[in-house]
Amino acid sequence: MKLKKGIPVIDQGDRLGFWGGKFGGNFVPETLKKPIEDLEIQFNRLKNDKNFIKERDKYFKNWIGTPTRFIKLNNLTKQVGGAQIWSKVVSDANGGAHKIYNATVHCLLAKRSGKKVIIGDTGAGYAGKMLSMAAKKFGLKCKIFMGAKDIKRQQPNVKAMKKNGADVIPVYSGSQTLVDAVSECMRFWVTNCDTTAMCVGSTVGPAIFVRICGWSTSQISRELKVQLINEFGEVPKKLKLYNCVGGGSSSFGFWNEFMDYNKKQVEFIGVEAGGPTKSKRHAAPLTYGSKIGILHGAAQYVNQNSDGQIEETESISAGLDYPGISPLHCFLKDTKRARYTAASDEEALKAYQIVTKYESLRPSLEPSHAFSVAIKEAKKLSKDTIVIINSCGDAYKDRGILEKKLGKKYVKSN
Amino acid sequence: MLNPISLAFKNAKKKKRPALLTYTVAGDSSKKQSLEILKAISNYADILEVGVPHNTPVADGGQIQTSAYRAIKNGIKMNDIFKIVSDFKKTKNSKPVILMGYYNMIYQYGENNFLKKCKKSEVNGLIVVDLPWPENKIFSKKCKKNEINFIQLLSPTTSNKRLKSITKDSHDMIYYISMLSTTGGKLKVSPKKILANYNKIKKISPKKNCVIGFGITEKTISKFKNTDGLVVGSQICKEITRSLNNRQNPVINVSKMVNKLRKKIS
Ligand SMILES: Cc1ncc(COP(=O)(O)O)c(C=O)c1O
Numbered sequence: 001m002k003l004k005k006g007i008p009v010i011d012q013g014d015r016l017g018f019w020g021g022k023f024g025g026n027f028v029p030e031t032l033k034k035p036i037e038d039l040e041i042q043f044n045r046l047k048n049d050k051n052f053i054k055e056r057d058k059y060f061k062n063w064i065g066t067p068t069r070f071i072k073l074n075n076l077t078k079q080v081g082g083a084q085i086w087s088k089v090v091s092d093a094n095g096g097a098h099k100i101y102n103a104t105v106h107c108l109l110a111k112r113s114g115k116k117v118i119i120g121d122t123g124a125g126y127a128g129k130m131l132s133m134a135a136k137k138f139g140l141k142c143k144i145f146m147g148a149k150d151i152k153r154q155q156p157n158v159k160a161m162k163k164n165g166a167d168v169i170p171v172y173s174g175s176q177t178l179v180d181a182v183s184e185c186m187r188f189w190v191t192n193c194d195t196t197a198m199c200v201g202s203t204v205g206p207a208i209f210v211r212i213c214g215w216s217t218s219q220i221s222r223e224l225k226v227q228l229i230n231e232f233g234e235v236p237k238k239l240k241l242y243n244c245v246g247g248g249s250s251s252f253g254f255w256n257e258f259m260d261y262n263k264k265q266v267e268f269i270g271v272e273a274g275g276p277t278k279s280k281r282h283a284a285p286l287t288y289g290s291k292i293g294i295l296h297g298a299a300q301y302v303n304q305n306s307d308g309q310i311e312e313t314e315s316i317s318a319g320l321d322y323p324g325i326s327p328l329h330c331f332l333k334d335t336k337r338a339r340y341t342a343a344s345d346e347e348a349l350k351a352y353q354i355v356t357k358y359e360s361l362r363p364s365l366e367p368s369h370a371f372s373v374a375i376k377e378a379k380k381l382s383k384d385t386i387v388i389i390n391s392c393g394d395a396y397k398d399r400g401i402l403e404k405k406l407g408k409k410y411v412k413s414n
Numbered sequence: 415m416l417n418p419i420s421l422a423f424k425n426a427k428k429k430k431r432p433a434l435l436t437y438t439v440a441g442d443s444s445k446k447q448s449l450e451i452l453k454a455i456s457n458y459a460d461i462l463e464v465g466v467p468h469n470t471p472v473a474d475g476g477q478i479q480t481s482a483y484r485a486i487k488n489g490i491k492m493n494d495i496f497k498i499v500s501d502f503k504k505t506k507n508s509k510p511v512i513l514m515g516y517y518n519m520i521y522q523y524g525e526n527n528f529l530k531k532c533k534k535s536e537v538n539g540l541i542v543v544d545l546p547w548p549e550n551k552i553f554s555k556k557c558k559k560n561e562i563n564f565i566q567l568l569s570p571t572t573s574n575k576r577l578k579s580i581t582k583d584s585h586d587m588i589y590y591i592s593m594l595s596t597t598g599g600k601l602k603v604s605p606k607k608i609l610a611n612y613n614k615i616k617k618i619s620p621k622k623n624c625v626i627g628f629g630i631t632e633k634t635i636s637k638f639k640n641t642d643g644l645v646v647g648s649q650i651c652k653e654i655t656r657s658l659n660n661r662q663n664p665v666i667n668v669s670k671m672v673n674k675l676r677k678k679i680s
Pocket of ligand 1: 097098123124125126127201202203244245246247248249250251318319320364366367392393394
């Protein structure tokens with residue numbers, strides 16, 4: 001298995017949509033073949049269309065607010081004592097997380113194909129919140145599928161979706177989390193694909209959704225590359241990019257522009273959710289060696305039993321609480337371009353406390369997983385190493401959990 | 415010699431009626447009871463689809479999901495499903511069996527192992543919901559080699575070009591999904607429209623037995639008498655749930671229902 005240089009990773013799949021010959025694909029009911037093919041044709045045409053790119057960039061700039069900040073965490077760097085610690089504050093983006101890029105692109109595509117309704121899944125509620133924002137902006141009706149357990153634990157985002165006029169449909173099947181929300185959303189699409197567009201909330205699902213999402217979030221690394229050159233005059237000689245990995249959309253977008261660099265120069269570190277320390281139900285298929293299986297239309301490493309039933313996961317962060325992982329990351333893992341590890345619930349909480357103590361930055365529980373590993377590793381790294389963590393979400397949505405786990409003083413008002 | 419599935423269609427045709435295909439989930443509500451249900455409905459149905467329960471089913475509606483979750487909760491495993499089929503096949507008036515499920519279950523078992531086991535337990539056909547054409551080309555060839563009918567699915571969204579390629583690569587039986595829906599949806603398209611699509615398929619591929627499924631219930635079944643076969647699934651699963659909720663015997667109730675269905679198309 002080999003990663004090619006000079007070709008975007010999203011375009012390195014084969015004719016049937018498999019990366020490395022075995023990850024991804026289109027394991028979908030016959031009914032979805034046609035809408036998926038239509039979307040493929042549309043996207044393949046538009047992703048090279050100057051007018052479309054112009055339109056995308058206009059909304060990214062004026063509405064999402066690009067570029068998001070790239071800042072040095074001076075206090076944290078001093079405290080840790082090792083590599084320089086920086087952050088790409090993607091939570092600056094309109095809505096508070098990277099999910100806005102994919103949501104915006106899907107709405108632009110839906111608009112162009114004349115669809116009136118757009119549906120989507122959500123775990124942490126960010127994908128749903130952003131889709132509801134973009135749908136409102138572009139005049140589309142919006143339905144969001146969300147596990148009943150997630151609805152309870154991510155109320156601020158649920159409220160935001162409803163305020164934007166979206167229908168939030170609770171999903172009660174299975175573990176009542178993201179995995180079930182995606183299933184239910186796909187089922188709804190099977191029934192309504194003639195009138196409705198679907199947005200998958202991460203770089204998962206049938207191959208075309210993986211590609212569209214990866215293409216959209218790559219905005220993050222396009223900005224970062226410019227910011228690095230402005231700051232250092234070049235892409236630093238020792239650069240490490242830490243990102244949490246749920247489905248894998250923010251991490252892929254954070255890395256994409258640096259794909260062709262030697263990994264000795266630009267290393268990618270993906271941090272999965274290890275769940276509570278004493279649990280086994282980890283949402284970390286790459287770290288703990290899950291077997292390849294099919295989930296939501298794509299072949300990937302996925303937590304499952306020997307029969308092929310998908311296993312439940314457990315994580316404090318709803319956004320990482322997913323048994324599968326993007327085919328793109330399976331590919332990056334097996335080609336050894338990226339390295340994957342996990343942080344536990346407790347480690348993520350601790351990292352959140354450290355970051356908020358020393359910096360005026362408030363990463364949500366998902367990026368707190370990445371901070372945890374980055375802080376640990378930065379200690380042992382030289383001063384000329386640049387460590388960057390993608391702070392891809394804001395902790396406002398987690399206030400309920402943080403208050404319960406850490407007490408009131410960690411929940412700032414707003 | 416005709417394979418058992420084709421023979422079942424031929425026998426139904428002799429009696430000038432469509433073949434009746436039922437769908438029940440293996441292990442619903444227990445291993446033993448699902449076997450009892452198969453034995454009982456085999457008096458009235460011509461071909462039995464046996465669902466392999468999966469916990470992330472992207473094409474099944476509420477009724478079949480409920481049955482599948484019930485079966486999984488009761489501990490059903492792939493090997494139990496093969497055992498149910500082979501026990502059923504040992505009974506006197508057994509009927510052809512088609513396993514229906516999602517590809518991950520086959521993938522984890524290993525395609526070759528899975529087919530070996532199918533043969534041994536006398537499974538006659540396979541429907542793999544999420545392995546469409548052309549992704550299924552290699553596997554369907556393997557099925558053919560093992561004398562197992564790989565049943566291709568067609569849907570209202572299938573283009574004419576695709577339709578031709580798929581039917582060309584199909585075995586003796588094909589399955590037309592009546593409408594855009596998961597299983598268990600109400601019939602939202604007129605029977606006339608469904609039959610027009612059905613006839614289009616028959617015109618392209620007159621020799622293959624084409625069944626219609628999705629939205630077929632006691633209420634709608636008689637509108638499709640002039641077809642090769644009809645599949646009833648969700649209504650049966652719902653009847654199992656209803657019986658359990660009312661503390662009645664699902665075996666008796668389901669068997670009554672299938673008898674009625676059969677009468678409506680006879
Ligand atoms: C803030 C945040 N980070 C990360 C994730 C994980 O998703 P992904 O790996 O696709 O970025 C989510 C998902 O909801 C999220 O809300």
